[in-house]
Amino acid sequence: MKRYIFIIAALTALFLAGCSNDDERPIKTPIDPMTDIYGVVTDTQGNRLQGVVVSDGYTCTTTDENGVYQLTGNEFSYHVFLSIPETYEVPMGAGLPCFWQKLTEGRKRYDFTLTPLAGGAENEFNLFCIADPQCQNTTNIARFNNETVPDVAAQVAASTLPCYGITLGDIGWNTANTDYTNDVFPLMKKAMQQDKLGLPLFQVMGNHDNKVISVAKDKYTVAHDIAAQRNFELAFGPVNYSFNRGNVHIVAMDNIVFPNHNDYSLGFRDDQVAWLQQDLSYVSKDKMVILCVHIPMRANTGQNVQAVFDLLKPFAEVHIMSGHTHYAENNAYDSHYEHVHGAACGAWWHSTINTDGTPNGYAIYNIKGATITDWVYKATGFDPDYQIRLYRGSDIFMTGYTPNYQFHYNGDDQIVANIWNADKEWKIEVYENGTKTGEMLPYESSATKRDAWASGYHCGVQGRDPGNYDRKNTSHLYYYTLKSPSASVEVRATDRFGTTYTQSKYTTGLPEDFPVGE
Structure with missing residues (x-):
């Protein structure tokens, strides 16, 4: 019996640490003495992969001809992770995308292994966007499990295309004085597993996913903002990351400046803008970029919002996916199209609709090449053609x-x-x-x-x-x-x-x- 307890504990520790698979593959590149995060990226056949983008959320680099990457960490570095190349499967761990490893004190080496997609890059696929599950208790989670999850799974099963998904924040529901994230996140992780939904579901952090840390506005620092995201990072991985599918570069970012629960705002820290600039520097301008955030961007003048727009503008097509509002809205701007999604929970699970009458639901985007060729807002519990x-x-x-x-x-x-x-x-x-x-x-x-x-x-x-x-x-x-x-x-x-x-x-x-x- 003790042996089984030890095995379970070991597996739990592995999951919490991220997607680790170090096997002491020989390092064929000299490691710079200033490097404190490095590793080897290979495929399942042992081939060393060149040109894979690796990041700690502050700095980006690529693997060399020996599959080796090297990074010098930031004082706030918490993970090391890959920008998944379009020709490889999404790595999974415990039913969720797991393209990251949690950094551990005293450890420098973090290796990754990728599995090639059998047919190569997918020129056409579906992207499911789910905004605001916003579950505060077991009653909310039961409705998400019994209504949203099987509805998504049925649409995935009916599709002839590869399917991927991403939430758009507010997975949990903290309040001004209470932090429910530690209670809700483990249950939501179980609800959102691939064997239930039928697809890999990535995550974006929302304002209600922050750990409750109250600090006066004039005392607010970057350290406070980052401390508020740690519960989310421990459960789901990085808050600023990217991955590639087909001819599309998909970026997820935390766009909430969060001094405290009642005083947050739309915006990006300077270090986030610097990270995005580096991440996009490795992306061909003929690709479509999809930026997934929580708070709608619109044409807002919030902190560093214009700087983000400027970085996105050179690409062939730009879409922003957001939630937060509990109502739906579609708008085209000069350089991008923004889809503000109705909430999966609608009016906070009090009915089957959002506050504007939009049904509880989610959106499905058909993507071909570097463009979105069709999309539909899928009302939970209704046929896809229910639109009026x-x-x-x-x-x-x-x-x-x-x-x-x-x-x-x-x-x-x-x-x-x-x-x-x-x-x-x-x-x-x-x-x-x-x-x-x-x-x-x-x-x-x-x-x-x-x-x-x-x-x-x-x-x-x-x-x-x-x-x-x-x-x-x-x-x-x-x-x-x-x-x-x-x-x-x-x-x-x-x-x-x-x-x-x-x-x-x-x-x-x-x-x-x-x-x-x-």
């Missing part, structure tokens, strides 16, 4: 509850559609009794951009704080004035790729249409 919710503007949501709400356009002859994945390239047509009578228009800037059904349920039925649950800036609401209010209506929404989605059923404020969650 249709309302009569005259309805009140929810009658008999206080408060209740109506849409901004609420005439007897008006209809409203919430089309959560839409952007300016979508075409929204209305058919009355089978005949096209016009096109829906997006809400004007002066309109109150509220999904009355979502606000009516969260604030009226559940009695939640309108300050958090009555969303008034929804960018994907459309309206139309019917030619015949009594006509049979079908809305047809065609996305930028030519795929058409339809809806003819009205969602009402009646209990049978409530987005019941818990």
Whole structure:
């Protein structure tokens, strides 16, 4: 019995240390005396791999012709890790991507072994982006396990392409005074394993994934910011890293400056910008770069945000994947397209929708070469073609509850559609009794951009704080004035790729249409 306990303990220690596989392969390159992190990178056939990018999160280097890399660590170095080349499999450990090793005092050498992809680089693949699972307790985790996980797994199983995934932060849910990350992270690691989801799932850190460290703003230092990320790093590995698939370079970064729980902001430290500059220096400009972060970047002027935009601008195509808001939004900017994802937990697991009416869900991107050829927001528990919710503007949501709400356009002859994945390239047509009578228009800037059904349920039925649950800036609401209010209506929404989605059923404020969650 003692022997088995020892084996389990040894395996646990190995997992916590990262993906270690040192086997004392001969070092054929002289090691500089100033080097304090080095190793050999080979493939499973023993071939030494040249040109693999290796980093400690502060400095990047590449392996030489002997497969040897050398780094001089930073005072805050915590891991050494690879930027996984596109022609190799994602290394896995305990069901999660494991391309890193935790640095240990007194140890300098860290070797890595990569397995070649059988068919070489994958020119086409699917990328799943999951924002804000935000699980605080076992009830939340049970819903993630019972709703999100099997839904993702079914989509992966239905795909004929290789599939990879990444969360976009807020895996856990700390509060102002309590750090739940140590309790939640081990359970979420079990939920997100490859044998359950069907794909390797990488991680991004969110503001609620920080360890609670309170410090006055005028006392804040870089050391405080880094200390707050240690629980996440211990559980999931580096917070700033990259990997390659096909002709795409995918970067994950912590974009939260975090003096304390109630005083965080969008931004990057100077050392993060320096790391990104080095990381991107090894990437061909004809590649697409996908930057995965937690807080939406938009065209923000936060700390070093413009410096990051400047580094991304030279590449062939740039997409930013973010979450944080618990609502969905798609916007094209001068140099990039940003996808703000609805949360997997929606309105913090209190229903089956986000605060803007977007269903709990995640996005699936079809990537071919150096471009995204299609994407869909997949509502949890619904078919992929469920993309529209249709309302009569005259309805009140929810009658008999206080408060209740109506849409901004609420005439007897008006209809409203919430089309959560839409952007300016979508075409929204209305058919009355089978005949096209016009096109829906997006809400004007002066309109109150509220999904009355979502606000009516969260604030009226559940009695939640309108300050958090009555969303008034929804960018994907459309309206139309019917030619015949009594006509049979079908809305047809065609996305930028030519795929058409339809809806003819009205969602009402009646209990049978409530987005019941818990």
